[in-house]
Amino acid sequence: MSLVLIDTRTARGLFTALLFAVGIGFLYAARHTLVAFLFAIFFAYLVDPLVSNLEKLVKGRGRAIAIIYLLLLILVGIFFSFVGPRIGHEGAKLGQSMPTLLGKVSSGEIVEEIGLERHWTLNTQQQLKEYLIDHSAQIKSVAQRVGLRMAEVAQNAWLLLLMPILAAFFLKDGRAFSDAFLRFVHSKPKREFMEGVIADMNQMLAHFIRAQLTLAALSLVFYTSLLGIMRVPYALVLGTAGGVMEFIPVVGPLVAALLIVGVAVLMTYKHWLILGLLLGVWRLIQDYVISPRVMGEKMELHPLAAVFGVLAGGEIAGVLGVYLSIPIMASLRIVWRRWQLYSEKKRFGPLNEYAFGSGEFPPRG
Numbered sequence: 001m002s003l004v005l006i007d008t009r010t011a012r013g014l015f016t017a018l019l020f021a022v023g024i025g026f027l028y029a030a031r032h033t034l035v036a037f038l039f040a041i042f043f044a045y046l047v048d049p050l051v052s053n054l055e056k057l058v059k060g061r062g063r064a065i066a067i068i069y070l071l072l073l074i075l076v077g078i079f080f081s082f083v084g085p086r087i088g089h090e091g092a093k094l095g096q097s098m099p100t101l102l103g104k105v106s107s108g109e110i111v112e113e114i115g116l117e118r119h120w121t122l123n124t125q126q127q128l129k130e131y132l133i134d135h136s137a138q139i140k141s142v143a144q145r146v147g148l149r150m151a152e153v154a155q156n157a158w159l160l161l162l163m164p165i166l167a168a169f170f171l172k173d174g175r176a177f178s179d180a181f182l183r184f185v186h187s188k189p190k191r192e193f194m195e196g197v198i199a200d201m202n203q204m205l206a207h208f209i210r211a212q213l214t215l216a217a218l219s220l221v222f223y224t225s226l227l228g229i230m231r232v233p234y235a236l237v238l239g240t241a242g243g244v245m246e247f248i249p250v251v252g253p254l255v256a257a258l259l260i261v262g263v264a265v266l267m268t269y270k271h272w273l274i275l276g277l278l279l280g281v282w283r284l285i286q287d288y289v290i291s292p293r294v295m296g297e298k299m300e301l302h303p304l305a306a307v308f309g310v311l312a313g314g315e316i317a318g319v320l321g322v323y324l325s326i327p328i329m330a331s332l333r334i335v336w337r338r339w340q341l342y343s344e345k346k347r348f349g350p351l352n353e354y355a356f357g358s359g360e361f362p363p364r365g
Contacts, residue, residue, distance in 0.1 A: 035320065036159040040166035044174065045206045046213060047072075051171055065171050069164065083236075090237040094263070101266040102143050106136035113268050193342040200334045208327050211295045216246040218290065219253070222282055227260070230275060233267040250310045251322050253283060301330055 027034065047068055054064040104110040108129030115125040132139070170177075178198055185191045220243025227235035238260050245252035245259075257279045264272040301309075309329035313321030 032159065036162050037166055038324075039159075040163045041170055042205070042209050043163055043167040044170040045202075045209045047167065048171060048174075048206065049210075061172060065168055069168070072164075087237050087240055090234045094234045094237060098143075102139065105132060105266065106139045108132040110266065110268075114265070117268065117270060189342060189345060193338055196338045196341070197335055200338065201331055204330050204334060205327055208295075208330070212247055214294050215286065215291060216243050219243045219246040219256075219282075219286065223256070223260070226275075226278060226282075230271060232260070232264055232269055232275065234263060238263060248319060248323050249326050250307065251314065251319075253286070257283065301326065301333065305329055 050068050051061065051064045054067060055061045058064050058067065101110075104113075111125050111128045111132060114120070115128075182191060182194055182198075185194050220239060223242040224236060224239030227239050232238065242253075242256035242260060245256040248255075257276070260279065261272055261276045264275055269275070306326055306329065309325035310322050313323075313325030313328070315321070317324070
């Protein structure tokens with residue numbers, strides 16, 4: 001009689017767990033490359049409507065992609081020729097002045113400068129100055145961490161150059177990639193389930209990326225215009241940074257406002273309170289007037305679910321997790337709704353089809 005130490009089912013379970021662990025390890029090791037591919041997909045979603053419309057005119061998707069890329073290259077060249085040097089100059093000046101400004105904060109000297117302008121009492125100035133001096137080590141530590149994080153981002157900046165190259169392949173062969181994936185699903189109900197998930201996720205991601213770009217562009221125009229009119233130091237670079245941070249849900253606008261007001265305070269700008277108030281008013285208009293109309297209800301996410309996703313994403317993957325939290329939460333909802341439809345079809349037969357953004361789950365037919 002043979003002695004079986006591990007039965008077949010246990011062996012399969014262990015092998016599956018091993019493969020899963022290896023897969024997680026691979027994803028972590030190749031995380032920077034995967035991020036480049038992910039943002040290439042987002043860029044492809046952004047450009048795809050232009051390519052699809054032009055494809056009919058030039059009678060070829062490859063030609064349409066080449067023309068759109070050429071136009072984008074011309075626009076980028078014009079931007080960097082006229083605006084880029086000013087942004088670079090202001091950014092360099094701000095970077096050079098930051099050590100001096102941080103030194104004023106940690107030594108409490110900034111309190112004396114602001115106190116003289118605001119006519120604070122000597123007692124108030126002394127208390128604030130002592131507080132900053134007592135926490136000077138923490139201030140320097142935070143500044144060092146921010147500097148290291150910015151250096152890490154700069155080291156991976158080359159991935160931005162790779163992004164449009166990868167996006168060209170997704171634009172040209174994206175449908176072929178999805179068809180190749182669906183060939184692995186042989187069951188018709190499961191194939192319909194996967195087709196529905198892919199179609200809904202395509203629509204959701206395209207809508208999300210374009211809405212985020214619209215909101216970021218509006219914020220960029222508002223920030224640069226407001227800061228320029230109010231003559232805030234480094235208006236152009238701060239306005240550009242604020243527009244870029246709009247891409248990061250919830251946290252990005254808050255960081256942008258703190259950055260703008262913080263630099264204004266450090267530069268002893270007199271009207272920083274009015275500036276902060278106007279930024280708060282803009283945030284309310286953006287969140288409660290503009291964003292609902294641009295984003296609409298197609299994301300099908302409750303605000304509480306969005307906040308949870310942002311906080312959890314930040315805990316797991318930092319800034320990248322915050323940015324991806326909304327589409328990931330929306331994708332999970334799509335999979336859940338499609339799985340409900342798939343389960344109902346198995347139990348009761350064909351149902352009215354569910355489409356992403358249509359609202360409620362369909363009634364049984």
